[in-house]
Amino acid sequence: MDVWLDPLQAFLALPRVGLSSLFVIALLSATLLPMGSEAALLALLKLNPDLFWPAIAVATLGNTLGGALTWWMGAGARRTLEHLHQPRPQQASEARALRWLRRFGARACLLSWLPLIGDPLCLVAGWLRLPFWPCLYYMAVGKSLRYLALTWGILQFW
Numbered sequence: 001m002d003v004w005l006d007p008l009q010a011f012l013a014l015p016r017v018g019l020s021s022l023f024v025i026a027l028l029s030a031t032l033l034p035m036g037s038e039a040a041l042l043a044l045l046k047l048n049p050d051l052f053w054p055a056i057a058v059a060t061l062g063n064t065l066g067g068a069l070t071w072w073m074g075a076g077a078r079r080t081l082e083h084l085h086q087p088r089p090q091q092a093s094e095a096r097a098l099r100w101l102r103r104f105g106a107r108a109c110l111l112s113w114l115p116l117i118g119d120p121l122c123l124v125a126g127w128l129r130l131p132f133w134p135c136l137y138y139m140a141v142g143k144s145l146r147y148l149a150l151t152w153g154i155l156q157f158w
Contacts, residue, residue, distance in 0.1 A: 026061075030062070031069055032070065046158070074124060108125065
């Protein structure tokens, strides 16, 4: 197994390939797929510490674009449901969460970095048709602060 694993690791450690791999992983992990991009970011930085700022930028960009994709999926799902004219009753907890999101608006996307609720939050923001560009801005701010805090904190003790 090491026969093909070692060359693969060496290939992915190259800065030009490592950053593009990090971008794809960060993008996919910001959708509803159960993935995380933090391990890829930390592994890349462990192999190439001089790529700290480019890696943070690439991970933030990929994760933010993944959040935007999820926003558009929510908006598309709502349009599809409205086209089919099949309203569905809301549960009390669902209605409370939707009221909370409407109250905070696009600023709620600042929490899109949170595990388990961040990706669905982007989806619901699209569903509610919260303004796209402010949502994207708050997603980018939240995700970049998360990556900065995570990498700085771990690399200080690693």
